[in-house]
Amino acid sequence: MRVYDLILKKRNGGELSEGEIEYLIRGFTEGIIPDYQMAAFAMAVWFRGMTPKETAALTMAMANSGEVLDLSAIPGVKVDKHSTGGVGDKTTLVLAPLVAAAGVPVAKMSGRGLGHTGGTVDKLEAIPGFNTALSREEFLQQVREIGVAITSQTGNLAPADKKLYALRDVTATVDSIPLIASSVMSKKIAAGADAILLDVKAGSGAFMKTVDEAIRLAQTMVEIGTRVGRRTMALVTAMDQPLGRAVGNALEVAEAVETLQGSGPADLEDLCLTLGAYMLYLAGEVEAPEEGRIVLTKILHNGEALRKFQELVARQGGDGRLVEEPEKVLPQARQVFRVEAEGRGFIQKIKADEIGFAAMCLGAGREKKEDAIDPAVGVVLRKKVGDSVKTGETLAELYVNDVSRLEEAMERVKKAFVLGPVRPLPGKMVHAVVSAEGVKRVKSYITY
Numbered sequence: 044m045r046v047y048d049l050i051l052k053k054r055n056g057g058e059l060s061e062g063e064i065e066y067l068i069r070g071f072t073e074g075i076i077p078d079y080q081m082a083a084f085a086m087a088v089w090f091r092g093m094t095p096k097e098t099a100a101l102t103m104a105m106a107n108s109g110e111v112l113d114l115s116a117i118p119g120v121k122v123d124k125h126s127t128g129g130v131g132d133k134t135t136l137v138l139a140p141l142v143a144a145a146g147v148p149v150a151k152m153s154g155r156g157l158g159h160t161g162g163t164v165d166k167l168e169a170i171p172g173f174n175t176a177l178s179r180e181e182f183l184q185q186v187r188e189i190g191v192a193i194t195s196q197t198g199n200l201a202p203a204d205k206k207l208y209a210l211r212d213v214t215a216t217v218d219s220i221p222l223i224a225s226s227v228m229s230k231k232i233a234a235g236a237d238a239i240l241l242d243v244k245a246g247s248g249a250f251m252k253t254v255d256e257a258i259r260l261a262q263t264m265v266e267i268g269t270r271v272g273r274r275t276m277a278l279v280t281a282m283d284q285p286l287g288r289a290v291g292n293a294l295e296v297a298e299a300v301e302t303l304q305g306s307g308p309a310d311l312e313d314l315c316l317t318l319g320a321y322m323l324y325l326a327g328e329v330e331a332p333e334e335g336r337i338v339l340t341k342i343l344h345n346g347e348a349l350r351k352f353q354e355l356v357a358r359q360g361g362d363g364r365l366v367e368e369p370e371k372v373l374p375q376a377r378q379v380f381r382v383e384a385e386g387r388g389f390i391q392k393i394k395a396d397e398i399g400f401a402a403m404c405l406g407a408g409r410e411k412k413e414d415a416i417d418p419a420v421g422v423v424l425r426k427k428v429g430d431s432v433k434t435g436e437t438l439a440e441l442y443v444n445d446v447s448r449l450e451e452a453m454e455r456v457k458k459a460f461v462l463g464p465v466r467p468l469p470g471k472m473v474h475a476v477v478s479a480e481g482v483k484r485v486k487s488y489i490t491y
Contacts, residue, residue, distance in 0.1 A: 046070070046080045053087040061100040068104035072203040078210055085207070085216040093221035098263060099270040101221070105229035108203035112152075112179070112235035117186050119148050120326040123236035124318060125227055127260070130248035130399035131285035135163045135193065136299035137307075137315040138322075140351035143191035144342045145319070145335075147326045150186045151193045152200065152234045155409075164195045169293040169373060169418035173361035191355050201229045223250075224263040231268075238274040238325040241265070242318060245474060246283035248395025254279060254474045261477040269479045274325055277477040280314060281470055284393040284428050287311040291407040291421015291442060293373040300369050303349040310427075313472050316340060321476075374419035376442035382453055384432045388462040391428070397459035398422055398439075404452040405443055420444055422456060429466055 049063055059067075067084065070076035093101065114121045122142075126132055139149045153163035153175075164175045177185065177194040185192040198205075204226050211217045231239050241264050244250070245257035261277035268275025287308040289298040301307040302315065320335030329335040342348050349366060357363045362372045402408055406417035425437045432438065439456050443449055476483045 046076055046084075050080065050083050050087055053084060053091055056091050058094050059097055059100075061096075064097065064100040065104045068101070068108060068203045072108045072206060081207065082210055082214045082216075085211055085214060085219070085222065088221060089216045089219045092219075095263075095266050095270065098221045098225055099267050102225040102228045102232065102267050103271055105201050105203040105207070105225060106232040109199040109201055109233065110197060111233050112150075112200075114150055114183070114186075114235040114237075116183055117148050117150060119146075120237045121148055121150055121235065122238045122240060122322045122325045123151065123231050123234060124240045124242065124322060125231055126242040127227070127244050127250055127257075129244040129246075129282040129286060130395040130402075131287045131290045131295065132244070132282075133163075133166060133287065133289075133295040133299045134242070134311070134315050134318060136166060136296065136352075137302050137311070137348075138319055139191050139193055140303065140355055141315060141339055141343060141348040142319050142322050143189070143355075144347040144351040145323060145328065145338055146190070147323055147328055148186050149191040149193075150182065150235070151191075152196045152230075153193055154196055163193065165416050165418075166292045166295050166299075167193060167359075167361075168416075169296050170356060170361040170365060171372060171374075173356065174359045177359070185358055189351075189354050189358055191351065192359070193355070196230065196234075201233045204229045218250075220260050220263050223260060224267055228264055228267045228271075232271060232273065236273065239268050239276075240318060240321050240325055241275070241277035241477075242314075243277050243279050243477075244282035245279055246281055246395060247392075247397075248285065248399055249282040258475055258477065258482055261475070262482065265477050265479060275479070276321055276325060278318065278321065278473050279475040279477065280473050282395055283470065285395050285398050285424060286314065288424040288427070289421065290398055290402045290423070291405070292416060292418040293375075294421045294423060294442060296365075297369045297373060300349075300352070300366060303343070303352050304366075305344045308427075310472060312343070316343065317473060376419040376421075376444050378443045378446070380441040380443060380449065380453065381437045382439045382441065382456045384426075384434055384436045384438050384460070384462070385457070386462055387433045388431070388464050389466040390426050390430050390432060391461045391463040391467050393424065393426075393428055394459040394461070397455045398424070401441070401452040401455035401459070404448040404455065405441065406445055417444055422452075426460070428470060431466070432462065 155162035251257040320332040323335035
């Protein structure tokens, strides 16, 4: 078997066998197949695509390239959730304790952020003392004992994907649906979940800018999961404005605590209840997602989810005062600057990507993998889509330690807010539900 022949076959639109794909991934992971040949293969895939059978084979080859976590020692159906990334997306911080409090074990491996989308691990590390580097034994034991643990992904989890993504990043082949889908699903499968719920974002702050693109990606990932024996569903959700109000690591932790206390932003609470409802449904705890939402609403508002979060934080070494006094526990920025409206009207849209890049300018995100994060800084929105605004009113606040890029950040925030004379119609939080049975588009508007 020659790599040249496999590249040629894919370039010409042929279908590779499972064995041929395994040969490529194994050789690339072991350093036998050079970068230039794998880059050529990735470009051939970008142009020619992959069949569902090929995409599933690529996913499993990458999942099996390193450690595959065995969660069988944890009782019950283990459901994992993955978000394709967005601005202000702190759902895991709310969702993990919420679902665990309902009796479904959550064994969550999360990543760090790159660019304007923050990573769950970065947010958790804003909590003083919180340990995001649990050993495999500590991770499994904690889930068995308290029902939830969140840790960083091990270096040996799907190493082929990590190596291939680094190559795609510098060869203009990131935006290929088969390659995106296999990248996401290889890590989820290697993490050992029985069932997988995908939160596929669509909008200005997401990788997929349109709902149709997001649905295509969701369909591909659901098909992969189904083919390899994992019960898999996806929700296509809105990322046309930041989720919640806070963008920045410690700021988002504080907002997650508010949400668990029952006083968080309506859009964040709504999305967490919806995602959680589908997780309970996938775990077999409820017969329909609607039933799961009722269960979780009660748990959220009676304090059970908050107590589970407090238990999670304490168990992983975090400061236990976080729930009562977040402002005394979390790092605080030295200065706060206001961005004021220069006109009046109604907020038509808030470009999520501009808010994300503004937060990154302040140090809340990474432009390069090696960049350090400042956990205290970021942006807090004081107006959301549909709100009325008068000249001089505060649109957003910037939490700042380093003022070297403050002007750029402020300009980005100003650019993000689009005003108009008429209040816009309410947006939809969920655009579509994708399952093995097909795509169900959500038609009704959901106020947030």
